[in-house]
Amino acid sequence: SAVISQKPSRDICQRGTSLTIQCQVDSQVTMMFWYRQQPGQSLTLIATANQGSEATYESGFVIDKFPISRPNLTFSTLTVSNMSPEDSSIYLCSVVWRDRVLEDTQYFGPGTRLTVL
Amino acid sequence: GDSVTQMEGPVTLSEEAFLTINCTYTATGYPSLFWYVQYPGEGLQLLLKATKADDKGSNKGFEATYRKETTSFHLEKGSVQVSDSAVYFCALTPTGTASKLTFGTGTRLQVTL
Numbered sequence: 001s002a003v004i005s006q007k008p009s010r011d012i013c014q015r016g017t018s019l020t021i022q023c024q025v026d027s028q029v030t031m032m033f034w035y036r037q038q039p040g041q042s043l044t045l046i047a048t049a050n051q052g053s054e055a056t057y058e059s060g061f062v063i064d065k066f067p068i069s070r071p072n073l074t075f076s077t078l079t080v081s082n083m084s085p086e087d088s089s090i091y092l093c094s095v096v097w098r099d100r101v102l103e104d105t106q107y108f109g110p111g112t113r114l115t116v117l
Numbered sequence: 118g119d120s121v122t123q124m125e126g127p128v129t130l131s132e133e134a135f136l137t138i139n140c141t142y143t144a145t146g147y148p149s150l151f152w153y154v155q156y157p158g159e160g161l162q163l164l165l166k167a168t169k170a171d172d173k174g175s176n177k178g179f180e181a182t183y184r185k186e187t188t189s190f191h192l193e194k195g196s197v198q199v200s201d202s203a204v205y206f207c208a209l210t211p212t213g214t215a216s217k218l219t220f221g222t223g224t225r226l227q228v229t230l
Contacts, residue, residue, distance in 0.1 A: 104215035111160035
């Protein structure tokens with residue numbers, strides 16, 4: 001499978017500020033996603049990061065709050081803007097990788113643990 | 118729409134006990150089924166998967182069998198270790214695509230000596 005890294009691994013931020021999270025993959029991938037995991041909860045899909053075009057956001061998430069860039073097939077960023085304590089979560093990127101013919105699987109990065117004070 | 122239902126946690130077991138975490142799903146067609154594991158302070162790792170009925174996924178002593186007739190994908194391990202303490206997520210993707218991953222709520226497993 002692809003190797004996925006994220007930076008930073010964790011951060012503590014003040015409310016009202018913004019944080020940009022990077023996701024780097026060691027191979028070219030077509031599909032890349034961003035998820036949020038609130039404390040003690042399951043994962044919620046924020047958006048699909050589309051290479052060369054605007055991201056596709058899920059219901060409840062907007063570009064002004066979570067702008068996403070995908071300049072190429074190995075890299076994406078997610079910005080959490082104008083943060084509030086409610087944004088304290090783990091943010092994870094994932095990619096779809098073809099394990100074998102007709103068998104695709106999502107693999108996840110290690111996550112970025114964000115605390116907003 | 119698609120959904121995944123997991124047993125509520127936390128599950129607390131003694132080391133070497135037998136583990137079962139129940140997972141049932143609702144989906145049309147033949148989804149692919151997954152178990153992901155999240156160790157404390159880490160991201161999600163794929164534990165095992167099955168892509169068609171009666172397939173058995175296995176890894177690190179864990180097993181799960183894709184049961185179409187009961188729409189289930191229960192996770193089992195014969196003898197758990199303290200290092201297995203983690204949160205386990207059952208998930209599915211619809212037939213033919215890996216993009217729409219639907220997760221269960223997760224089950225926390227705590228293994229004690």
